[in-house]
Amino acid sequence: MVRMADVAREAGVSAMTVSNVLNERLPVNEPTRARVMAAVAALGYEVNLTARNLRAGRTDTVALVVPSFHDYFGEIADKIAPLIEADGRHLVLERTSASAEHEMAALSVARLQFYDGVLLSVVGLDRDQLDRVRTPKPIVLLGERDVPDRFNHVRLANEEGARLATAHMIEHGSRRILALGCTFDTAHMMSSDRRIGWEHALRDAGLDVDARHVVPVSTYTSAAGRDALLDVIASGLPFDGVFAVTDVIALGAIAALAESGLRVPVDVQLAGFDNLDMARFVPPGLTSVDANHEGVAETAVGLLRRQMAGWTGPAEHVVAPVRLVVRGSTRGGA
Amino acid sequence: MVRMADVAREAGVSAMTVSNVLNERLPVNEPTRARVMAAVAALGYEVNLTARNLRAGRTDTVALVVPSFHDYFGEIADKIAPLIEADGRHLVLERTSASAEHEMAALSVARLQFYDGVLLSVVGLDRDQLDRVRTPKPIVLLGERDVPDRFNHVRLANEEGARLATAHMIEHGSRRILALGCTFDTAHMMSSDRRIGWEHALRDAGLDVDARHVVPVSTYTSAAGRDALLDVIASGLPFDGVFAVTDVIALGAIAALAESGLRVPVDVQLAGFDNLDMARFVPPGLTSVDANHEGVAETAVGLLRRQMAGWTGPAEHVVAPVRLVVRGSTRGGA
DNA sequence: AAGCAGCATTTTATCGATAATATGACGGCG
DNA sequence: CGCCGTCATATTATCGATAAAATGCTGCTT
Numbered sequence: 023m024v025r026m027a028d029v030a031r032e033a034g035v036s037a038m039t040v041s042n043v044l045n046e047r048l049p050v051n052e053p054t055r056a057r058v059m060a061a062v063a064a065l066g067y068e069v070n071l072t073a074r075n076l077r078a079g080r081t082d083t084v085a086l087v088v089p090s091f092h093d094y095f096g097e098i099a100d101k102i103a104p105l106i107e108a109d110g111r112h113l114v115l116e117r118t119s120a121s122a123e124h125e126m127a128a129l130s131v132a133r134l135q136f137y138d139g140v141l142l143s144v145v146g147l148d149r150d151q152l153d154r155v156r157t158p159k160p161i162v163l164l165g166e167r168d169v170p171d172r173f174n175h176v177r178l179a180n181e182e183g184a185r186l187a188t189a190h191m192i193e194h195g196s197r198r199i200l201a202l203g204c205t206f207d208t209a210h211m212m213s214s215d216r217r218i219g220w221e222h223a224l225r226d227a228g229l230d231v232d233a234r235h236v237v238p239v240s241t242y243t244s245a246a247g248r249d250a251l252l253d254v255i256a257s258g259l260p261f262d263g264v265f266a267v268t269d270v271i272a273l274g275a276i277a278a279l280a281e282s283g284l285r286v287p288v289d290v291q292l293a294g295f296d297n298l299d300m301a302r303f304v305p306p307g308l309t310s311v312d313a314n315h316e317g318v319a320e321t322a323v324g325l326l327r328r329q330m331a332g333w334t335g336p337a338e339h340v341v342a343p344v345r346l347v348v349r350g351s352t353r354g355g356a
Numbered sequence: 357m358v359r360m361a362d363v364a365r366e367a368g369v370s371a372m373t374v375s376n377v378l379n380e381r382l383p384v385n386e387p388t389r390a391r392v393m394a395a396v397a398a399l400g401y402e403v404n405l406t407a408r409n410l411r412a413g414r415t416d417t418v419a420l421v422v423p424s425f426h427d428y429f430g431e432i433a434d435k436i437a438p439l440i441e442a443d444g445r446h447l448v449l450e451r452t453s454a455s456a457e458h459e460m461a462a463l464s465v466a467r468l469q470f471y472d473g474v475l476l477s478v479v480g481l482d483r484d485q486l487d488r489v490r491t492p493k494p495i496v497l498l499g500e501r502d503v504p505d506r507f508n509h510v511r512l513a514n515e516e517g518a519r520l521a522t523a524h525m526i527e528h529g530s531r532r533i534l535a536l537g538c539t540f541d542t543a544h545m546m547s548s549d550r551r552i553g554w555e556h557a558l559r560d561a562g563l564d565v566d567a568r569h570v571v572p573v574s575t576y577t578s579a580a581g582r583d584a585l586l587d588v589i590a591s592g593l594p595f596d597g598v599f600a601v602t603d604v605i606a607l608g609a610i611a612a613l614a615e616s617g618l619r620v621p622v623d624v625q626l627a628g629f630d631n632l633d634m635a636r637f638v639p640p641g642l643t644s645v646d647a648n649h650e651g652v653a654e655t656a657v658g659l660l661r662r663q664m665a666g667w668t669g670p671a672e673h674v675v676a677p678v679r680l681v682v683r684g685s686t687r688g689g690a
Numbered sequence: 691a692a693g694c695a696g697c698a699t700t701t702t703a704t705c706g707a708t709a710a711t712a713t714g715a716c717g718g719c720g
Numbered sequence: 721c722g723c724c725g726t727c728a729t730a731t732t733a734t735c736g737a738t739a740a741a742a743t744g745c746t747g748c749t750t
Contacts, residue, residue, distance in 0.1 A: 023465070025706060036730045041708060051728065068465040072409045073706035076735050091437070091449060092633075096430035103425070103451050115425060115449035117437050131357070131402040136470075244637045273637045280639035299426075303578045303607045304638050305614035359736060370700050375738060385698065407736035410705050 024065045033061035044069065075135075083112045084326065085137045087128040089120035089145045093270050094296050101319040102141065109327060111138065122146030126155075134159045139326045144169065148209070160329030162322050166212035174325040174337045176318055180212060183311035183344040184219025185226075187293035188265050190309070190346055192227045194353035196263030196291050199224070202251060202275055203239045203267030213267050216295065220265050234259055239271060247274025255282050262290055269294035269301050269310055276304060276351075292351040306350030318342045358399045367395035378403065409469075417446045418660065419471045421462040423454035423479045427604050428630050435653040436475065443661060445472065456480030460489075468493045473660045478503065482543070494663030496656050500546035508659040508671045510652055514546060517645035517678035518553025519560075521627035522599050524643070524680055526561045528687035530597030530625050533558070536585060536609055537573045537601030547572075547601050550629065554599050568593055573605060581608025589616050596624055603628035603635050603644055610638060610685075626685040640684030652676045 030037040035054060042048045043058040050058070061067070075081045084106050088095040099115055106113040116133075118124035125147045127133060134140060139160035144152070144167045152163075153170045162174045169175045184201075191199055204217035221231050237254055239246040247266060254261065255278065264279075266272035272294030276286065284290050286306060294301060297312035321340050348354045364371040369388060376382045377392040384392070395401070409415045418440050422429040433449055440447040450467075452458035459481045461467060468474060473494035478486070478501045486497075487504045496508045503509045518535075525533055538551035555565050571588055573580040581600060588595065589612065598613075600606035606628030610620065618624050620640060628635060631646035655674050682688045 023706095026708095027706080037706090038708075038731080039729060042729085045708085047708085049728075054728080066465075070410075070469055070706050071466050072406055072469050073735090074708075076404075076406045076410050076705090076737095077707050077709080079735080085448075091425065091430040091433040093430065096425040096427065099425040099449075100451070103453075113451065114419075115433075115451075117434070117447065119437075131400075132405050135404055135406050244633060248637065273634065276639060277637040277641075299578060300607065300634060303582065303611040305610060307611075357736095360738095361736080371736090372701080372738075373699060376699085379738085381738085383698075388698080404736050407705090408738075410707095410735090411737050411739080413705080 023070075024067050025070070026067070029058065029061045029065055029067045032065060033057045081136060081138055082110065083114060083137050084139045084141065085114050085116055085128070085133075087116045087118060087125070087140060087142045089118055089143060091115060091117055093298060094268065095143065097298060098315050098319060101315045102323060105319055105323040118146070120145045122148075122151060126151065129155045129157065129161070131157060139330045141322055141326060160326055162326045162329075164318075164322055166215060168211060169339075171339070172337050174329070174339075176322045176325070176340045176342060178313045178318070178342050179344045180215035181219035181222065183295055183313070183346075184216040184265060184267075185223045186219075186344070186346040187295065187309065187311050188220045188223035188263075189226065190348065190354060191263040191265070191291045191293060191352055192223060192229070194287075194291060197229065198232075198261045199235065199263035199265055199291075200251075200254065200261045201236045201267070202247060202264050203242065203271040204236050204265075205238050206233075206236060216265075216267050235261065239267075242268060242270060244270050244274035244277070247271035248278045249274070251275045251278035252282070255284075264290060264292045266292065266294045269296045269298040269308060272308055272310070272351075273300065273304065276308070286351050287353045291353060293346075297347050301347070301349065309349045309352040309354075310347055311344050312347045313342055313344050357404075358401050359404070360401070363392065363395045363399055363401045366399060367391045415470060415472055416444065417448060417471050418473045418475065419448050419450055419462070419467075421450045421452060421459070421474060421476045423452055423477060425449065425451055427632060428602065429477065431632060432649050432653060435649045436657060439653055439657040452480070454479045456482075456485060460485065463489045463491065463495070465491060473664045475656055475660060494660055496660045496663075498652075498656055500549060502545060503673075505673070506671050508663070508673075510656045510659070510674045510676060512647045512652070512676050513678045514549035515553035515556065517629055517647070517680075518550035518599060518601075519557045520553075520678070520680040521629065521643065521645050522554045522557035522597075523560065524682065524688060525597040525599070525625045525627060525686055526557060526563065528621075528625060531563065532566075532595045533569065533597035533599055533625075534585075534588065534595050535570045535601070536581060536598050537576065537605040538570050538599075539572050540567075540570060550599075550601050569595065573601075576602060576604060578604050578608035578611070581605030582612045583608070585609045585612035586616070589618075598624060598626045600626065600628045603630045603632040603642060606642055606644070606685075607634065607638060610642070620685050621687045625687055627680075631681050635681070635683065643683045643686040643688075644681055645678050646681045647676055647678050 026037045026040050030040045040058050043050050043055050086099055103113045134157055141162050144163050144165040149168050163169050164176050166177050201217050201220045205213045208214045224231050237250050239250045264275050266275050279286055286292050294308050294310040297310040301308035301310045360371045360374050363374045374392050377384050377389050420433055437447045475496050478497050478499045483502050497503050498510050500511050535551050535554045539547045542548045558565050571584050573584045598609050600609050613620055613624055620626050628642050628644040631644040635642035635644045
């Protein structure tokens with residue numbers, strides 16, 4: 023491997039001069055500069071980023087740590103990447119499998135050394151565990167958990183989104199709306215916050231909250247959503263609307279409804295959450311709560327960028343606003 | 357930041373002993389070991405991976421470099437991650453935006469230093485550009501490009517997959533099958549290889565190949581697939597089947613057909629390629645060519661693992677077999 | 691009792707770049 | 721003509737861990 027010292031010898035200068043040419047730190051005379059550049063080209067030299075990182079403490083790389091590379095996270099990652107690259111940094115993704123252990127590992131001193139900053143999508147860690155994380159590295163947390171004040175945090179207006187979706191289906195005639203993938207377990211905040219929004223909408227409309235309408239799923243996959251809804255259908259519990267806690271689960275619900283001969287939106291209205299790309303295309307179009315991925319990405323990257331630039335003021339806790347995108351799966355749609 | 361030397365001082369030993377305890381390289385007496393471990397715990401020490409990387413030339417990290425984090429690549433990444441983790445290594449994803457420039461950068465000496473090996477999904481680079489890459493790092497190429505012999509490479513049986521899907525639709529009555537997202541441009545091998553398979557199926561059945569049936573798309577997105585198919589429908593060109601070059605495009609086709617009042621599979625049969633998770637759930641179920649993601653992942657990781665273990669034999673070029681998964685979007689389905 | 695094998699631990703040198711500091715050449719000024 | 725400031729470049733020390741070599745101790749052999 024060709025080192026800076028090799029380039030220096032080739033150009034008849036010191037390593038430091040090569041460094042100065044490449045990093046434009048101290049001025050270098052034009053003839054010298056040209057000789058160095060020629061030597062770099064001749065030898066095909068490229069800087070050793072590991073060595074630079076060790077000495078200079080900078081990697082020009084940001085990590086986005088997500089539970090899985092799939093679906094929602096893949097989409098948001100593609101929104102975040104250009105924003106990071108616009109600052110001349112790289113974005114890399116790491117995966118936690120939604121386990122607290124892996125999330126903790128991602129925040130360990132050891133892993134953080136590789137990055138100038140980290141965007142962490144928190145799913146498994148609770149407030150106490152996060153409170154134990156002591157690191158000087160810029161971090162922005164994403165996701166629907168409760169986090170200590172000192173972390174910058176961007177989350178969605180879960181309750182409001184669920185309320186909007188549910189109220190919309192009520193307005194168009196649904197009276198017995200399942201909360202598919204929701205839960206009473208407050209530890210899982212995404213699905214319990216969204217359940218609370220669903221309850222609000224029911225109460226606001228003077229409808230009863232029936233605990234049997236809260237249908238948990240074993241995992242946040244389409245397959246689990248489909249299975250859970252098929253079970254409900256088999257049980258004979260009547261319903262005329264489904265609020266699915268995510269679009270991925272809503273897709274499973276679409277499959278279950280189609281298999282069971284229930285028509286959307288005539289027999290059952292359906293709404294999801296996240297407004298994934300797919301929601302536009304799955305017939306008859308999936309009504310979904312849109313959290314403005316790009317806005318979330320910009321906010322999160324903005325907070326991170328500020329920290330990486332050395333800002334040390336108090337952390338911010340942003341709740342990203344949501345809106346309902348109405349499509350054919352509910353009766354207000356086209 | 358607490359260093360190994362700090363731990364050594366705390367435990368009353370040399371840094372080398374700490375290193376030996378943590379890495380289990382040379383044996384260390386139990387009492388000493390215990391003192392070191394206590395000091396590690398007391399100070400909350402964690403190894404500096406950058407320093408280790410510089411000295412030992414090892415990162416225990418593998419990069420998967422993909423065009424985008426979306427859809428197909430997100431799914432395959434989630435298959436690859438556990439295999440890499442099983443060897444005690446980390447997987448990180450990098451993104452190239454499908455540009456040759458970014459792909460080249462990912463293969464640059466500079467970026468490679470961060471990783472013990474790289475899985476690169478080639479989309480933009482051609483054979484000549486790849487031939488210029490000189491690096492001793494283990495690399496496995498994925499994807500449908502033509503690559504120099506010296507690289508390990510895993511690709512799919514594109515032609516065969518397209519042939520299977522098309523033949524299946526012919527068998528069930530389609531006579532005018534569009535090749536949506538395919539192209540005559542042989543530079544883009546995925547879409548031209550799949551077009552060739554489509555042609556084979558037509559010829560085998562004694563049908564004419566009509567160039568108007570090859571419908572290009574502007575990008576490999578559902579939106580572009582939908583738009584392209586809507587244009588065909590508006591043009592009045594008759595067709596009774598669609599082979600979509602990917603499931604993502606097929607999803608766009610489903611939307612276009614639904615909007616146009618064409619019934620799947622009664623009026624038009626439809627088949628995709630990739631067998632994404634989504635294909636099972638989108639009504640009426642998307643018939644798709646399955647490339648066995650897990651098998652591809654295992655093959656690719658196996659080739660990479662072998663190189664990382666020091667094997668230097670000739671590179672392998674694996675063509676992963678495919679099979680057709682029949683669902684409701686074609687008339688052979690349920 | 692001298693010598694040596696075997697083991698635990700320490701010392702030294704190094705990975706490659708760069709921040710901080712030092713050196714040296716040249717021009718301007720009194 | 722001698723002193724000083726300025727600018728370009730070189731030297732030195734360091735980031736933190738580890739491979740390889742050196743040290744030193746114990747106990748065994750003859």
